[in-house]
Amino acid sequence: xxxxxxxxxxxxxxxxxxxxxxxxxxxxxxxxxxxxxxxxxxxxxxxxxxxxxxxxxxxxxxxxxxxxxxxxxxxxxxxxxxxxxxxxxxxxxxxxxxxxxxxxxxxxxxxxxxxxxxxxxxxxxxxxxxxxxxxxxxxxxxxxxxxxxxxxxxxxxxxxxxxxxxxxxxxxxxxxxxxxxxxxxxxxxxxxxxxxxxxxxxxxxxxxxxxxxxxxxxxxxxxxxxxxxxxxxxxxxxxxxxxxxxxxxxxxxxxxxxxxxxxxxxxxxxxxxxxxxxxxxxxxxxxxxxxxxxxxxxxxxxxxxxxxxxxxxxxxxxxx
Ligand code: PMV
Numbered sequence: 504x505x506x507x508x509x510x511x512x513x514x515x516x517x518x519x520x521x522x523x524x525x526x527x528x529x530x531x532x533x534x535x536x537x538x539x540x541x542x543x544x545x546x547x548x549x550x551x552x553x554x555x556x557x558x559x560x561x562x563x564x565x566x567x568x569x570x571x572x573x574x575x576x577x578x579x580x581x582x583x584x585x586x587x588x589x590x591x592x593x594x595x596x597x598x599x600x601x602x603x604x605x606x607x608x609x610x611x612x613x614x615x616x617x618x619x620x621x622x623x624x625x626x627x628x629x630x631x632x633x634x635x636x637x638x639x640x641x642x643x644x645x646x647x648x649x650x651x652x653x654x655x656x657x658x659x660x661x662x663x664x665x666x667x668x669x670x671x672x673x674x675x676x677x678x679x680x681x682x683x684x685x686x687x688x689x690x691x692x693x694x695x696x697x698x699x700x701x702x703x704x705x706x707x708x709x710x711x712x713x714x715x716x717x718x719x720x721x722x723x724x725x726x727x728x729x730x731x732x733x734x735x736x737x738x739x740x741x742x743x744x745x746x747x748x749x750x751x752x753x754x755x756x757x758x759x760x761x762x763x764x765x766x767x768x769x770x771x772x773x774x775x776x777x778x779x780x781x782x783x784x785x786x787x788x789x790x791x792x793x794x795x796x797x798x799x800x801x802x803x804x805x806x807x808x809x810x811x812x813x814x815x816x817x818x819x820x821x822x823x
C-alpha cells in the first residue's frame with residue numbers, strides 16, 4: 504500500500520456566498536453557495552503517512568509551522584488520521600504558486616489538496632464527493648475545490664453544477680493591499696450571526712439568491728449571473744458590516760465604483776468580494792481588455808490577476 508501522494512487543487516470564488524454555519528459538528532454552512540473553480544492558480548501538496556513521526560510535520564511554501572502556528576491544519580490532520588484509522592502522523596509539504604495575500608482563498612485549495620493527498624496516501628479510493636465531505640471540515644469552501652467548473656455546496660454536500668466551459672467567464676482579481684486580513688472568516692461569521700441585526704435577513708435571503716443564480720447559470724445568462732453574484736456579496740457584507748465586521752478598505756469601495764462605471768458605460772462587469780478587501784471582477788472574455796484598462800486606473804489596486812474557470816483537485820499525474 505502506498506503511503507505517499509501528491510495532490511493539486513485550485514482556489515474557487517463563490518458567486519453566491521455562504522456566510523454562517525449550522526450549529527453543531529461538521530463545519531456545515533448555514534446557506535447554500537455556488538462557486539467557480541479557477542485555473543492557473545495551484546496548490547501542490549505532498550503528504551506521507553509515517554508511523555515513526557511523533558507528530559505531524561507541516562511545511563508551507565518552504566516554512567515549517569508548529570501546531571500552535573497552524574492549529575486548523577493540525578486539527579484537520581488529526582481528524583483525517585482518525586477518520587481513516589491511519590495510525591500514523593502526516594509529513595506534509597505544500598506550496599502555492601500564487602501569493603498568500605493575493606486575495607484568493609488559499610484555504611480552499613489548501614484543504615482540498617490536503618484531503619485528497621491524505622486519502623490517496625492511505626490507499627483509499629473515496630470518490631470526490633466523499634473527499635469533499637472531509638475537506639469541508641478543514642474549510643467549508645474547500646469542499647467546492649474538489650470539483651472543476653461551477654460547483655454547489657448545499658449543506659454537507661458539494662456537487663458539480665456545470666463544467667468549466669459552460670459559461671465563458673474571466674475573473675479579474677483586484678488585489679487592494681498586501682497586508683493579511685484582520686478577521687478570519689470563521690470568526691467573522693460567528694460575530695455576524697451573534698451581533699448583526701441583519702443576520703436573519705441574510706440567512707433568509709441567501710438561499711433565494713443562490714437558487715436564482717443557479718438558474719441563471721444553467722440558462723447561460725451572464726448578466727443575471729453577474730447581477731446576482733454582486734447582490735450576494737453586497738448582502739453578505741452588509742450583514743457583516745452591521746456587526747462591525749468590516750473587510751473592506753477604501754480601495755475596495757473605489758473598485759466597486761469603477762465596476763459600476765464600467766456597467767454604466769455598457770461593459771458587462773460585475774463585482775464580488777470575499778472575507779477580505781480584494782475585489783473579484785467578473786467579465787465575459789471579450790470585455791477583459793476594457794475592464795483591465797479601467798481597473799488599472801483605480802489608484803491603490805496593487806495588481807490584477809486574470810483567472811478563468813478550471814479543473815477540480817487531482818492526484819499529480821492523473822487520478823482524482
Ligand atoms: O469556508 P471559508 O472559511 O473559506 O469561508 C468562505 C467565506 C466566503 O468566501 C466569504 C464565502 C464562500 O462561500 O466562499
